[in-house]
Amino acid sequence: MNAPVRIKFCGLTREADVDLAVALGVDMIGLVFAQRSPRRLDGERAAALRARIPAHIATVALVMDAPADDIARILARVHPDLLQFHGTEPEAFCASFGMPYIKAIALGGADPQDARHLPHAWPSAHALLLDGHAPGEPGGSGQTFDWQRTADAGERRVLLAGGLHPGNVAEAIRRARPWGVDVSSGVEQATGIKDPAKMRAFVAAVRDIDGRLAGRAVPD
Template sequence: MTKIKICGITRPEDALEASLWGADALGFNFSRKSPRRIDADAARAIVAALPPLVSAVGVFVEQSPEEIVDLCRYCGLQTAQLHSDDYDADKTLRIEGVRVIRVFRPGPGFSVEEVRSYAKRTGCRGFLFDAFSAEMAGGTGNTIESSTASMLFDETRDVGWALLAGGLKPENVGDAVRLVRPWGVDTASGVESSPGVKDALKIRRFVEAVREADRSLTNGC
């Protein structure tokens, strides 16, 4: 089954709602520029109350490797999602004690060899492909062009496990799963009523759309 990550969690009730509807992972954004930013104490309290088997992911943009390690330890995060080109192989190797998801945003001149080289140098096997924006590191609501997304996933399946992000919402995530067949999908703005405030109905519809697409692929439809 396609893994589901709901990102930009800022409220305990949204974390519980997403968990109950079947999200595999929740994302907590520590970027100082994000409208979904959460502080360490709030994240720690939410993570401590999560049901078993729901993974907590920290989203980092400006933090140093040392800050990332400290935040993950303090908040109880299992995974660090690196959302900036500044996190090269050398910096990644300084992040210890947690798994890493490295974000790639296929902009002009992007090559999948960047993913292969990064994986080879770091041993990282978790990736996320998000829509490119020169203004924001993520959460833009923009989508990756479908043929580009298909190419990215087809050419990196032997490298590791990748999530698709960028403008996914209940109305389009099913088609994205059927077309691209990602290991997982990630959404933030697609299930919100406003930045950082999730909509319970949208979360439910998003999860249902992913599961329906999974069933159609399993049944060969």
């Protein structure tokens, strides 16, 4: 039997949104530190949100081409379980912090032939996040890409991101069969402000299709 599809909610900025994500049983919660992101948190705010996330849910700190000293300060103050690198960080830099990391790969506008080698450039990554935004952008844009391109990652763990929302996540999982799914703008009512109904609907849609594909009993 296949393992359940992991769910990551990213770009949370409010205590109420974190609390609901925890209650819904998501697997990962992403806190954003990328300078150019409208969902960026300062250290104090991030630490307060981190304190509300229980140990069984992974806290992910998202950075983008940040200096090593900045990342070290995030680790010391927020104590995330994983780092997520969203820029041009090479393998050696990502691995230098001695903790699990996710490497985001931007596929929006990228030539499929040129992008095919990218998943193999970070062999130590815990997972690869394939996103629909253009290279050099911070993510959270709501742009999709051809979900079947997850096959380019081979046997690697893939977090599918980019343009997912309650209405399309089931089809995305059906087509791509990812290790996990990542959503930010697709469960928002405004940038950085999550929508409780969309959060619930997204989790319900994932659990439903996940159970059906794995042959688990799922109520109609």
